[in-house]
Amino acid sequence: MALKQEDTAGQANFERIIAKDSRVEPKDWMPEAYRRTLVRQISQHAHSEIIGMQPEANWITRAPSLKRKSILMAKVQDEAGHGLYLYSAAETLGTTRDDMMDALVAGKARYSSIFNYPAVTWADMGAIGWMVDGAAICNQVPLCRASYGPYGRAMVRVCKEESFHQRQGFEILLELANGTPEQRTMAQDAVNRWYAPSLMMFGPPDDDSPNSRQSMAWNIKRFSNDELRSRFVGMLVEQVKVLGLSLPDEYISVNEDSNKWEHGPLDWEEFKEVLAGRGPCNAQRLERRRSAHDDGAWVREAAAVYAQKQAVKNAQKAAAST
Amino acid sequence: MSAQEFAGSSTPAAGDGAHRWPLWEVFVRSNRGLSHVHAGSLHAPDAAMALRNARDLYTRRNEGVSIWVVPADAIAASDPDAKGSFFESPQGKDYRHATYYTKSEGVKHL
Amino acid sequence: MQPSAKLGDASASATRITPGNALRPEDIALAARHGAAKASEDVAQYALRLGDDALILAQRLAHWISRAPELEEDVALGNIALDQLGHARSFLTYAGSSWGKSEDELAYFRREQEFRCAHLFEQPNGDFAATIARQFIAANYQFPLYRGLTQSSDPMLAAIAAKAVKEVDYHLDHSTQWVLRLAGGTEESRRRMVAGLDLMWPFTGELFQDDALTARLGDAGVLPSSLRAEFDRATGEVLAEAEVDIPASSMASGGGRHGRHSEHLGYLLAEMQVLAREYPGASW
Numbered sequence: 001m002a003l004k005q006e007d008t009a010g011q012a013n014f015e016r017i018i019a020k021d022s023r024v025e026p027k028d029w030m031p032e033a034y035r036r037t038l039v040r041q042i043s044q045h046a047h048s049e050i051i052g053m054q055p056e057a058n059w060i061t062r063a064p065s066l067k068r069k070s071i072l073m074a075k076v077q078d079e080a081g082h083g084l085y086l087y088s089a090a091e092t093l094g095t096t097r098d099d100m101m102d103a104l105v106a107g108k109a110r111y112s113s114i115f116n117y118p119a120v121t122w123a124d125m126g127a128i129g130w131m132v133d134g135a136a137i138c139n140q141v142p143l144c145r146a147s148y149g150p151y152g153r154a155m156v157r158v159c160k161e162e163s164f165h166q167r168q169g170f171e172i173l174l175e176l177a178n179g180t181p182e183q184r185t186m187a188q189d190a191v192n193r194w195y196a197p198s199l200m201m202f203g204p205p206d207d208d209s210p211n212s213r214q215s216m217a218w219n220i221k222r223f224s225n226d227e228l229r230s231r232f233v234g235m236l237v238e239q240v241k242v243l244g245l246s247l248p249d250e251y252i253s254v255n256e257d258s259n260k261w262e263h264g265p266l267d268w269e270e271f272k273e274v275l276a277g278r279g280p281c282n283a284q285r286l287e288r289r290r291s292a293h294d295d296g297a298w299v300r301e302a303a304a305v306y307a308q309k310q311a312v313k314n315a316q317k318a319a320a321s322t
Numbered sequence: 323m324s325a326q327e328f329a330g331s332s333t334p335a336a337g338d339g340a341h342r343w344p345l346w347e348v349f350v351r352s353n354r355g356l357s358h359v360h361a362g363s364l365h366a367p368d369a370a371m372a373l374r375n376a377r378d379l380y381t382r383r384n385e386g387v388s389i390w391v392v393p394a395d396a397i398a399a400s401d402p403d404a405k406g407s408f409f410e411s412p413q414g415k416d417y418r419h420a421t422y423y424t425k426s427e428g429v430k431h432l
Numbered sequence: 433m434q435p436s437a438k439l440g441d442a443s444a445s446a447t448r449i450t451p452g453n454a455l456r457p458e459d460i461a462l463a464a465r466h467g468a469a470k471a472s473e474d475v476a477q478y479a480l481r482l483g484d485d486a487l488i489l490a491q492r493l494a495h496w497i498s499r500a501p502e503l504e505e506d507v508a509l510g511n512i513a514l515d516q517l518g519h520a521r522s523f524l525t526y527a528g529s530s531w532g533k534s535e536d537e538l539a540y541f542r543r544e545q546e547f548r549c550a551h552l553f554e555q556p557n558g559d560f561a562a563t564i565a566r567q568f569i570a571a572n573y574q575f576p577l578y579r580g581l582t583q584s585s586d587p588m589l590a591a592i593a594a595k596a597v598k599e600v601d602y603h604l605d606h607s608t609q610w611v612l613r614l615a616g617g618t619e620e621s622r623r624r625m626v627a628g629l630d631l632m633w634p635f636t637g638e639l640f641q642d643d644a645l646t647a648r649l650g651d652a653g654v655l656p657s658s659l660r661a662e663f664d665r666a667t668g669e670v671l672a673e674a675e676v677d678i679p680a681s682s683m684a685s686g687g688g689r690h691g692r693h694s695e696h697l698g699y700l701l702a703e704m705q706v707l708a709r710e711y712p713g714a715s716w
Contacts, residue, residue, distance in 0.1 A: 296501025
C-alpha cells in the first residue's frame, strides 16, 4: 500500500523521533498501529485502575482501625485519580473516555486479570499493596519513559503517588506477621494466594507475547515481560525475609548463566481463562462498574443540561446589557 | 469561545441519551512566584465544576496554590507538521545569545 | 488541660495553636499520652457527639468510592469522606483522653446505644440526590458550628475546629453546587433532588436541640440552638436560587445524642466493627 506523500514525511519524522529516543506528542503523525497499540494499552491500564478500586473498596467500611481506614480510602481514591490521568492520556489519541467506558461496561475491554480474584481477608489489603502494587510499580517505572509523551507524563504522576501504596501494604503484612498467631496465618494465606497472580501481571512469557517485540521497538515498553518478572521475584525474595513470611514457590533461584531470578511454573491456562472472562469475580466486577455507570447517568445528564441552561441565561444577560 | 458554544459542543451519547461532559485542561501554580503549569485534563459539566474537580484531582498532595481550567477545545496549537518551518527562524541566530559575544569574556559585570 | 509542645510552638500553650496548624489525630493522641491534653468529662461527651457525627458520615460516604456517578466525583466524595474521618479521629481521640481510651476503642468497641451521633448522619445514602441533600444539611450545620468552635475556651476543641472549618467550607460549596445542578438540571434530577431534601429535612431539627450538656459547656461549646438562624438563612438562599421550597417538616424525635438511634445505625456498626471485634486486642 502506497503512503501519501505527507504520510511518508510523517513516517520518516516518526522514525527519527523513535531512533533518537525522543517523545511522540499528540498531534504528531504516527502509524495507525502505534496509535492502536497505545489506545489499547493505555485504556487497559486505565480500566485496571478503575476495576482495581473494587477489591479494596470492599474493605474500606470494615477496616479494623480508623488509621487503616483513612489510608485505604486515600489509596482507593488515588486509583480513581490514576484511572483519570490514564483516560486523559488515551483521549489525546482521539478516543473519548465515554467510548472507553462503554467498551468496559459492555465487557469488550480488557483489564488486568488480577482484579478478578476476590479479596477475602484484611490481609489481602496487605498482599495487594505489597505484591500487586509492587508488580504494577515494576511495570510502570519504565513506562515513565514511554515514547508517547502524554502516557509517560501520566505514569510519572502515577508512580509518584503510588510510592505510598506499596509501603502501606507491606506494613499491613508486617503488622499481621508480628501479631497474633491467627493474624500471622491470615498474612501467610494472603501471600500464598496473591503470589502467582501477581507474577502473571507482567503478562505471558516472552515467547508467547506477540505484541511485546513491536512495543519495545516503538519504545513503549522498555523491558520484556520475563525480564521485569524476574526482577520482581528478586525484590520479593528479599522483602519477604523482613516480613518473616515465605513465598509459596520452592523453585525460586538465581540462574547461574544469566544471573537472573527464576521462579516455578505458572498456570497460564488459568491466566487465559480469567482474561477471557471466566475468573472468580469477572462478572461481579463488571456488574458493579456497570451499575455505577448506569445509576449515574441521570446525574451526568442533569449537570450537562444545567450547564447549557446557565450558558443561555448568561448569554441573554450579556445581550440585554448591551 | 463562550460557555454556551462550549456546552453545546458536548454531544449526547448514542442510545442512552446521556450528556457528555466536555474535556478541560488543568494548569496548576505550585507556589507564588511560579507560572501555572499544565497538570493534565479532566471532564466536567462547566467551569465551576471543572475548577472543583481539578482541586480534588490535581492538588490532593499540596501541589498547588492556584488553578486554571481551560476548555480543551479553546486551545489553539501550532501545527506539528509545519514544525520545520515554523520554528526554523531562530536557528542560526546565535547573536541573540550572550554566549555569541566572546571578545568581552572575562570583563567584569558584563 | 495543658497541651503539649508538639501541638504548637515551643512555649507549649495550646491557645497559641494557630488556625493554620494542621493538627493531626496522632498529635492529640501523643499529647493525651503525656497528660498534656485531657478533656473534662463534659468536653469529652461533647467531642464524642461531634466525632460520632463525622465518623458515621465518613462511613456512609466511603461507600460511594467506586460507585459515584462519574470518576471525578469518586475523587471528590473520597476527599470529603477523608476530611470527615480526620475530624472524627481528632474528636474521638480527644474525647478518649478523658477516659484513657483510644479512637479505635471508641469507634470499634462501643455499643450502638453508646454512640452519640444525630440521626441525619445515620441515614442511608439513597441515590446521589439523597446523599447530596444529607451533605447539604450536614455542611450547613457543621460549618457555623466549627466556626463558632474555633473560639472555644477549650483550646483543643478550638484547634480541631480550626482545621475542620476550612475543610467543611469546601463541603458546603460542593453540596451547594450539586443542589443547584440537580434542582436546575433535568426534570428527573429535579424530582430526585426535591425528594432527597424531603427525605433528609426531618432530621435537621435534632441538630439544633440544646440539652443539659450543651448548657453546661458554656464557652467551651457552641449552643446548638444558636446555629439555627444561620442554617435557615444559608440553606434558604441556596434553595431559593434552586427554586425549591424549603421542606415543611423539620421536626424529628431525635434522641441520637442520648443513644437512641434510627434502625440504620446497627447495620452500619455491624459492618464497621466486625473485623476489629473478631480479633479483640489485636493490633493492625
